């Protein structure tokens with residue numbers, strides 16, 4: 297039976313300072329992410345092990361394949377688990393500030409340039425009402441990158457879109473340091489984006 301575990305961070309809790317503070321990182325990872333891990337394991341137990349032979353992103357891509365009684369919980373906790381797993385990986389204390397290569401070319405094609413992509417992404421992230429995520433995704437249907445937002449812990453996988461980069465705008469991600477100033481958090485976050493990682497995800501897309 298698949299049991300999910302809290303993934304280790306690829307850096308220390310204090311290494312994203314001053315952009316993301318140590319206390320927020322600790323609580324976000326040890327408490328919030330752990331709660332999604334626990335909720336996911338419990339939800340999967342409740343629908344039976346035979347229903348979840350695949351990794352969570354595959355389950356989210358085809359939620360209807362699991363018993364209806366478990367779909368809502370697995371959408372929430374599974375999304376929460378996978379969204380945060382990716383969130384940690386797409387941040388780094390050693391950000392190079394901008395993408396290169398194929399991803400940079402795609403920003404030029406679909407958003408005119410990288411700076412404009414950041415502007416549009418930031419605006420959409422700031423405008424999310426309540427809790428949710430802003431994403432750079434790959435749209436497999438149209439073979440292109442795009443920006444989307446999702447409410448709560450909804451994952452792009454449930455929309456059959458592949459997440460490349462996601463920004464958590466739940467208040468738990470920023471309130472200790474930034475209080476109600478979400479725009480300041482979004483602006484600071486760009487300083488810790490791991491473009492090497494995002495670029496690799498983009499380059500290795502199964503298309």
Ligand SMILES: [Fe+2]
Pocket residue numbers: 324328380464466468469
């Ligand atoms: Fe979060």
